[in-house]
Amino acid sequence: MLAALAWRNLWRRKIRTWLSVASMAFATALLVFMLSFQLGSYATMKANALRLFEGFARIEPAGYTDDPDVRRMIADPEAAAAAARKVPGVSAAAPRAAAYVILANGERSYGAALDGVDPAREPRVSTLSATIRQGRYLKEGDDDAIVLGDALARDLGLKLGDRVTVLGSAADQTVAADSLRLVGVFHTGLGDVDRQVAEMPLARFQDTFAMYGAANVVVLGGESLGEVTRALPAVRAALGDKSLKVQDWGALMPGLKQAITLDFSTSMFWYASLVVVVAFIILNTLIMSALERTREFGMLLALGMRAEKIAGMMWLEMLFLAVMGAGAGIAVGGAATLWFEGHGIAIAGLEGLMAQWGLPGRIYPTLSAVSALSGPLAIVASVALGGLIPYGRVRALKPVAAMRAA
Amino acid sequence: MPSEAPIVSCRGLKKRYRTGAVETVALNGVDLDIAPGDFATLAGPSGSGKTTLLNLIGGLDTPSEGEVVVDGVRLGELGKNALTDLRLRKIGFVFQAYNLIPVLSAVENVEFILQLQGVAPAERRARATAALKEVGLEGMEDRRPGFLSGGQQQRVAVARALVSRPSIVLADEPTANLDSKTAGELIDLMARLNAEAGASFLISTHDARVIARSRRHIELTDGRVTSDSAAAREPA
Numbered sequence: 001m002l003a004a005l006a007w008r009n010l011w012r013r014k015i016r017t018w019l020s021v022a023s024m025a026f027a028t029a030l031l032v033f034m035l036s037f038q039l040g041s042y043a044t045m046k047a048n049a050l051r052l053f054e055g056f057a058r059i060e061p062a063g064y065t066d067d068p069d070v071r072r073m074i075a076d077p078e079a080a081a082a083a084a085r086k087v088p089g090v091s092a093a094a095p096r097a098a099a100y101v102i103l104a105n106g107e108r109s110y111g112a113a114l115d116g117v118d119p120a121r122e123p124r125v126s127t128l129s130a131t132i133r134q135g136r137y138l139k140e141g142d143d144d145a146i147v148l149g150d151a152l153a154r155d156l157g158l159k160l161g162d163r164v165t166v167l168g169s170a171a172d173q174t175v176a177a178d179s180l181r182l183v184g185v186f187h188t189g190l191g192d193v194d195r196q197v198a199e200m201p202l203a204r205f206q207d208t209f210a211m212y213g214a215a216n217v218v219v220l221g222g223e224s225l226g227e228v229t230r231a232l233p234a235v236r237a238a239l240g241d242k243s244l245k246v247q248d249w250g251a252l253m254p255g256l257k258q259a260i261t262l263d264f265s266t267s268m269f270w271y272a273s274l275v276v277v278v279a280f281i282i283l284n285t286l287i288m289s290a291l292e293r294t295r296e297f298g299m300l301l302a303l304g305m306r307a308e309k310i311a312g313m314m315w316l317e318m319l320f321l322a323v324m325g326a327g328a329g330i331a332v333g334g335a336a337t338l339w340f341e342g343h344g345i346a347i348a349g350l351e352g353l354m355a356q357w358g359l360p361g362r363i364y365p366t367l368s369a370v371s372a373l374s375g376p377l378a379i380v381a382s383v384a385l386g387g388l389i390p391y392g393r394v395r396a397l398k399p400v401a402a403m404r405a406a
Numbered sequence: 407m408p409s410e411a412p413i414v415s416c417r418g419l420k421k422r423y424r425t426g427a428v429e430t431v432a433l434n435g436v437d438l439d440i441a442p443g444d445f446a447t448l449a450g451p452s453g454s455g456k457t458t459l460l461n462l463i464g465g466l467d468t469p470s471e472g473e474v475v476v477d478g479v480r481l482g483e484l485g486k487n488a489l490t491d492l493r494l495r496k497i498g499f500v501f502q503a504y505n506l507i508p509v510l511s512a513v514e515n516v517e518f519i520l521q522l523q524g525v526a527p528a529e530r531r532a533r534a535t536a537a538l539k540e541v542g543l544e545g546m547e548d549r550r551p552g553f554l555s556g557g558q559q560q561r562v563a564v565a566r567a568l569v570s571r572p573s574i575v576l577a578d579e580p581t582a583n584l585d586s587k588t589a590g591e592l593i594d595l596m597a598r599l600n601a602e603a604g605a606s607f608l609i610s611t612h613d614a615r616v617i618a619r620s621r622r623h624i625e626l627t628d629g630r631v632t633s634d635s636a637a638a639r640e641p642a
């Protein structure tokens with residue numbers, strides 16, 4: 001009957017109750033949507049940025065992240081790739097070799113990051129091959145082929161079919177020199193990549209740079225970033241060569257990770273403010289209703305209802321209010337999120353963070369347990385906590401004073 | 407009757423209120439016994455201390471001096487919760503107004519007490535329905551207080567006060583808001599229930615017709631008992 005009583009008390013002031021529920025629902029819906037949007041855009045950002053080139057994770061020699069020297073090598077990349085592929089969640093493993101080189105065409109020369117990639121496996125860990133604008137991507141059987149970013153090709157004044165000279169430092173400290181033919185030009189939209197990256201077949205790279213079948217890294221791919229990230233401990237355990245390191249996306253793109261962390265902590269501040277405001281609205285409703293009913297509480301005390309019980313009834317009223325508001329908010333916010341999850345939200349002229357990390361024009365919010373529940377739970381929890389104030393007040397009521405209250 | 411232990415016993419009761427620098431002496435040394443089955447009225451001018459006395463007997467407030475014993479229990483020795491529980495089990499209250507819980511129906515208002523006492527639902531409903539029938543409200547069980555007249559509301563309050571079978575019913579000017587016909591009916595009802603149920607009644611009132619129906623009459627003036635018809639019959 002306490003619950004029934006609390007429920008009926010709630011509807012003594014219908015408009016006020018509806019207003020409280022509505023404001024809570026609104027704030028909750030906003031939280032659900034914003035959080036879904038934010039987490040969704042992070043996921044898109046991460047996936048797009050990583051998929052393009054870095055990959056979701058990679059195996060590398062110790063110290064390679066800090067000093068990516070061509071001489072830091074994985075002696076048997078095929079063994080590492082095979083071990084990683086066996087771990088559930090990892091569906092692709094592609095060895096790569098990488099060196100900073102000078103590319104030259106006649107008088108013109110530019111520095112570039114040249115990667116030796118396996119044309120068969122590379123497209124499964126990197127979407128760079130899909131950004132080819134002219135010509136084609138590397139294919140199996142290619143030997144002296146190279147693909148360049150469009151800005152780099154333009155800077156060097158190269159056309160498809162032209163030869164380009166590669167000059168670098170080989171793994172055995174000797175000079176690495178080669179002459180390759182431009183077969184394709186890509187455009188990723190990321191300035192640095194288009195201006196600095198070049199790819200050639202891994203086998204030829206290994207010859208040119210005296211690597212004898214070794215590689216610098218093994219890039220891992222899979223269905224989703226989360227899946228691959230979760231598989232990493234198992235990959236680590238599966239590797240025969242214990243000197244190798246397995247790096248997750250945060251280590252590969254520390255800048256992106258920092259940007260996301262910063263962006264998220266800024267918005268946490270706003271979310272927290274919203275939660276506090278809503279908690280105050282509900283609390284205010286409750287305190288008003290407690291004041292109005294002081295005389296009635298006095299009567300209940302006189303009849304023999306313990307003060308804790310009366311306070312508990314009030315607390316229950318507030319909890320009902322909070323749960324209704326949060327429930328409605330989850331429903332509305334969740335529905336809106338699901339709709340946009342299907343349709344995407346066009347982001348016009350968005351500079352900075354998103355453009356920098358290669359986001360497409362649309363963002364897809366993702367509804368997850370975290371985005372749907374953490375906001376509402378925070379609201380319900382802070383309301384329940386704030387409710388201890390009126391709880392304490394009611395508990396301290398004395399029957400005569402309460403009955404004499406106006 | 408004189409040999410029976412009193413249901414309520416007040417000794418040397420004093421109650422002072424302090425409002426800022428002003429001290430009001432609401433009760434100034436009250437000695438009073440209420441015997442089992444008494445049907446007593448408490449009269450006196452406004453401000454003479456009637457409400458204060460009922461509140462002290464009912465354990466709603468604590469005396470500045472003196473002692474109240476209800477059914478053998480010294481109220482001064484009880485903590486807050488024990489006092490609340492004593493009110494629940496031993497005392498029935500009828501106030502002048504704001505007696506009922508507005509969101510509960512008549513029968514739920516009566517049941518409420520039994521629920522606080524932990525009575526099982528089926529028994530609760532049966533006893534509450536019977537109590538409403540006793541006060542002549544059969545058929546109105548499901549009405550909320552807002553849909554009952556003032557007299558009917560007070561009857562619900564009487565039913566509720568008696569449903570828990572208390573030792574004493576304390577009624578503070580229960581007829582003050584009723585017209586004289588309805589007031590007379592309410593008093594008749596209480597007198598009948600007193601005779602049938604055996605619970606003692608202490609009713610504060612201004613109403614001469616109410617006083618006329620009582621079997622014992624107590625006068626309070628300036629916080630002292632100035633006349634008691636029982637004392638006249640049985641000198642202490």
Ligand SMILES: Nc1ncnc2c1ncn2[C@@H]1O[C@H](COP(=O)(O)OP(=O)(O)O)[C@@H](O)[C@H]1O
Binds near residue numbers: 450453
């Ligand atoms: N809570 C209180 N605070 C201050 N004065 C009070 C309080 N309750 C009663 N009084 C005073 O005590 C006196 C007796 O009051 P009360 O018992 O209500 O008398 P009655 O019920 O006979 O009208 C009055 O002077 C009243 O103003």
Ligand SMILES: [Mg+2]
Binds near residue numbers: 457
């Ligand atoms: Mg009074």
